[in-house]
Amino acid sequence: MTRQKLVVIGAGMASGRVLEHLTDAAPDAFDITLFNAEPRGNYNRIMLSPVLSGEKTWADIVTHDEDWYAARQITTRFGEHVVKIDRAAKCVIGQNGAVPYDKLLIATGSAPFIIPVQGRDLPGVITYRDLDDTNAMIAAAGQGGRAVVIGGGLLGLEAAAGLKERGMDVTVLHLMGHLMERQLDEAAGYLLRKDLEARGITVMTRASTAAILGEGRVEGVLLEDKTMLEADLVVMAVGIRPETRLAREARIEVARGIEVTAQMQTQSDPDIFAVGECVEFDGHLFGLVAPLYDQAKVVARGLIGAPDAFVVRDTATKLKVTGCDLFSAGDFAEGPGREDIVYRDPARGIYKRLVIEGDRLVGCVMYGDTADGSWFFGLIKDETDIEDMRETLIFGPAFQGGAGADPLSAVAALPPEAEICGCNGICKGTITAAIDAGASDLGALRQKTKASASCGTCTGLVEQLLQVALGDGFEAPTAQPICGCTDHSHEDVRRLIKSMPLKSQEAVWQELGWTTRNGCHVCRPAINFYLLADWPLDYRDDPQSRFINERKHANIQKDGTFSVVPRMWGGLTNPRELRAIADAAEKYDVPTVKVTGGQRIDLLGVKSEDLPHIWADLNKAGLVSGHAYSKGLRTVKTCVGTDHCRFGTQDSTGLGIRLEQTLWGSWTPHKVKLAVSGCPRNCAEATCKDVGIVCVDSGYQIGVGGAAGMDLKETERLASVPTEAEAIEITVAFVQLYRETARYLDRPYKWLAKVGLDWVKARVVDDLEERRRLIDAFELSQSLYRKDPWAEHAATRADSYAPLADLTLEAAE
Amino acid sequence: MSWIDIGSLDDIPLRGARLVKTAVGCIAIFRTAEAELFAASNACPHKGGPLSDGIVHGTRVTCPLHNWVFDLETGEALGEDARVATFPVRVEAGRVLLDATAIARRSAA
Structure with a gap:
């Protein structure tokens, strides 16, 4: 029997698997010629990342060596580009000559997507696709210096980790709000980012590349927001697209990829098969290896005349970066009719989320502990009815019927040097040492350490430490949690945001064990305020966490x-x-x-x-x-003071204007209203304001904590000062202390009732160093927030105030 | 179903919403995650508050006027015997598509 001629274009993992199946099942059926543009045969491309990081060598990842091809009498034409497929003559034309075929397999794989910015062709800009790219990166890393990786997906992060491992300073730029957004949700993206940052990789999200700069070779990357990053190496890993040029030129049907039937044959030519990342089946493209191996089996069976059919199955993703343990499978984002089960263990950096539709598990994201990943993946693939184990599902196969996350774990996980009591500068270690030495209740602890003995806002945390140390031996009076998303009180969360430290909402949700995906209308505005008040430079205000x-x-x-x-x-x-x-x-x-x-x-x-x-x-x-x-400075009400009034003692109008110009635009726990009256007749009604200044001949009387709403309350005297400048300083320091320590939605009078006027006086009036610190902190924040939001929105966001679309006409047609 | 392209996904802020005017009234399109959308009638059945101005959390929205909370998957108000109409919506290649027949059918009724 004469052998048929099979030509294969591309020696990647998919076609390699086809050849294995084929030569096992029918060793004598075909004369096989294998083209490959790379000057080598089939290797395990997935393992390029360990090669880059130095954990493996090239020899470790070769799948098929020369002997393997020789034993199967496969003619290899490696390093030779295919120029053209001549379908009429049924031959493939390579650079070194034509080869006729009876059957043709196109396995051209994919090409990296290059973002169309200026400078993309500069030497030093490389993609991450094959061994040559990997070797180029290894060579560049040998010189040290800075690398910028564009793309925070699977490939980009593996490249970043590898380059870091080889000693470069690495920055990852990612266009979306969190890393690997197609495989991970925000919470898992946050943990991944944290792990990468812990190993020294800088991560910038919402970073859009404007240009790659350099003369003769790459020197830097310019972002849309005008940030300049120095770079000796730029790795572009923003995605891949099917390599379809040969097929397209041979007029084989190509959509995004080469369109194939379930038998992996091209639409119009049953003698031509296609496999791997270059194909499109039923609207799907393929980038992970599992479906490619399924396709390979179908191709091999088709070639030996025993047709099979390819079916798209769910695939699971794992990141191959040592120490970053993540897993995602199925569909966890799109589509209504779904329910979430979320589990977080902040102490161990664990996040798990299951997505359920009806009585089936349809998606799963895990970070930190992925041991049960394959079990969940099995439930997704097999469409198992999970109704009976719904309650305990998230605890995995080994744990049916367990308790929820421990609300104490965040406190238990704090390092000894974490500050618990800000007033007295008491760290966790000091408190636990006192407990070990016999302090067994709050009173004893306060006496011994002064922790929570001043403003008292850290009382909840101190009690939790007692509970962690003494277990059932201590019964804490339960503090009111912020909302149903957490067991922590406002005070606990404020303190932990500073001491842990936590600088994003994702960090708060994860590290403090939020039970919901992203909070609710009660906690989100509070957390947003705490973060921007405590970290004005690090945290960006989130409009979606604000009331309309x-x-x-x-x-x-x-x-x-x-x-x-x-x-x-x-x-x-x-x-x-x-x-x-x-x-x-x-x-x-x-x-x-x-x-x-x-x-x-x-x-x-x-x-x-x-x-x-x-x-x-x-x-x-x-x-x-x-x-x-806003929960911010509203008005400074004034009387006409010395300008016109015959009783006025000081320039009350001028002081009011100067206070308003200093304070405007700042966010506060609740609204803040001020007034300045020019004499004790008090025409500006200053004695019922949050801060009310009454001018007298000798200077300025500053009252605080007034109210004229649900409660009616007269201000209490904070200080009397001789100069206008000092009146402004004390007012600013007071507002900043309120911003730093009050609970969200407490007006100043409510906050004062909790911390006491004396405590405030000590910091704002008596302690000049602390007063200066408060004023500086306020000014730092105001350098960003003292501006007109109207002008900014009118100029840049006007569209968002109008409907997205008007379909009233369309529907009438 | 016939799908109408109503705009780019990027125009709807994450954990936010945008309004679409239709012949059957205003519909709010909610973006609850990077690629997760829901569509529901914009008017709260309580006092007509604009749900597209509410805070979006999980797959829920809170009405800005009196804090009624709606489950966007079912349209039901939590703890109240009331619901808002929901509409099929999906994302394709970064575009937001709304089901035209669902809007038209309601208008004919």
């Missing part, structure tokens, strides 16, 4: 419209501003114009989509946001 008023910088009204209140510094205005307000009211059909209690003008009933435009108009007259909607 603060997100849209206007107050929502009962009919869904908004109100607009421009700032009138100290309650002063002028004809030009009033004209602009009148014009705006007419132009945007504002139904109600009202004078507020805070000495300014409220335009009520403005439509959402009009907001950016009315703001732009008001901006032109010099008017800015009055923050009438």
Whole structure:
């Protein structure tokens, strides 16, 4: 019997597996010629990462060596590019001559996607796809220096870890909000980032590359936000696309990949098969090895005349970076009708999330402990009915019927040097030592260490330490948790954000064992505030964690419209501003114009989509946001003081304006209202404000903690000072201390009732060093927040205030 | 089903929402995760609050007016005997697609 001629283009893992099946099942059926553009045969491409990191060598990962090909009489043409497929003549034309075929297998794999930016061709910019790329990276790493990896997916992170292992300074740039967003959710992405950062890799998310810079060779990467990163090596690992050029030119059907039937034959030519990353089947592309091996089996059976059919199955992902233990499988993101089961163990850095649809497990993401991954993957693939084990499913096969996460684990995991009591500078180690020495209740601990003996906000944490150390021997009075997402109180969370430290919402949810995916409407605004107050430079405000008023910088009204209140510094205005307000009211059909209690003008009933435009108009007259909607500085109410009043003792209007200009734009736990009266007749009603200053002949009386809302309360005297400058300093320090230590949604009077006026006085008035620190901290934060949000939104986000689409006409057609 | 392209996924903030005007009233499109969308009637059945202005958490949204919480998968209000209508929506190649027939059918009824 004459042998048929089989030509294979591409010696990758998929075609290698085809050849194994084929030569095992029918060793004499074909004369085989194997082309490969790379000057070598089939090797385990998945293991390039361990080669890069130095854990394996090239010899370790060769799958088929010369002897293997020789034993099977396969003619190899390695290092030779195929120029063309001539379907009419049924031959493949290589650089060194043509080879006729009876059957042809296209296995051209994929090519790395190159982002189209300036400088992408510079020497020193490489992709990560084959052994040559790996060797280029190893050579570059030998010189040391800085590497920038563009792309925080599987391949990019493996490249980053390998380069770091070889001694380079590595930065990963990722376009999306968290790493590996296609395989991981935010929580697992956060843990991965943390692990990578712990090994010295810098990770930048939402980082969009604008250009690669350099003369003669790569010198740096410029981001869209104008950040410049120095680089001696740039690795582009943003994705791959099927390599289909030969097929396309031979006029074989190509969509995104070469379109194949379930038998892996091309659509119009049953003698031509395709396999691997170059194919598209039923709308799917393939990048992981498991489905490729399934395809290989189908191809081999088709070639020997025993057709089979390829079916798409779920695949699981694991990252091959030593020490980063993650697993994801199935579909965990898209589609309604699904339920989540979330488990977090902050102490051990573990996160698990199962996605259930009906009575089936459909997706699974795990980080830190992936031991049960294959069991979950089995449940997904087999579509097992999990209804009966739903309650205990997340604990895995070995653990049916266990308890939930331990709320004490976050505290137990703190290092001894973590500060628990900020007032007295007491670390965890000091407290545990005191417990070991016999202090067995809160009173004894306070006496011995002073922990929680001042403002008291860390009491919950100190009690938890007692509980960790003494177990059942200590019964803590239970503090009210923030919401149903956590067992921690506001005070605990604030303290832990500082001492652990935690600098993102993902970090808080994970490290403190949140039981929900991403919080709720109660905890999200609180955590967002705590993070931006404690880490002004590290944390970026999250508008989606803000109540609508603060997100849209206007107050929502009962009919869904908004109100607009421009700032009138100290309650002063002028004809030009009033004209602009009148014009705006007419132009945007504002139904109600009202004078507020805070000495300014409220335009009520403005439509959402009009907001950016009315703001732009008001901006032109010099008017800015009055923050009438914010948990922040509202107004500084003043009287006319010495300017006109015959009783005025000081320039109360001027002081009011200067205070407002210092404090405006800052976020606070709740709203803050100030007033300055020019004499004790108190026309500005300063004695019921959060901070109220009454001017007298000898200077300024500063009162704090007034209220005139649900509760009615007169201010208490914080200090009397001789100069205006000191009055401003003390006010600023007071507001900053309130920002740093109050619980979210406590007005100053409520906070004062908890910490005591004396405690505040000691820090703001008496301790000049602490006063300076508070003022500096406030100024640092204000360097970012003292600006008009209206101008910014009108200029850059106007679209987001309007509907995404108007289909009213479309549906009528 | 016939799908209408209503815009880019990037135009809807993560854990946020956008409004779409239709002949049957306003529909809110919620983005609960990188590639997870839900669509529901924008008006809260309690006092008509705009749900697209609510805080989105998990697969839920909280009405900005009086804190009613809705499960976006079913449209049901938590702890209240009320629900909002939900609509089929999906993402394809970074575009957001809304089911036209679901909107049209309601308008004919």
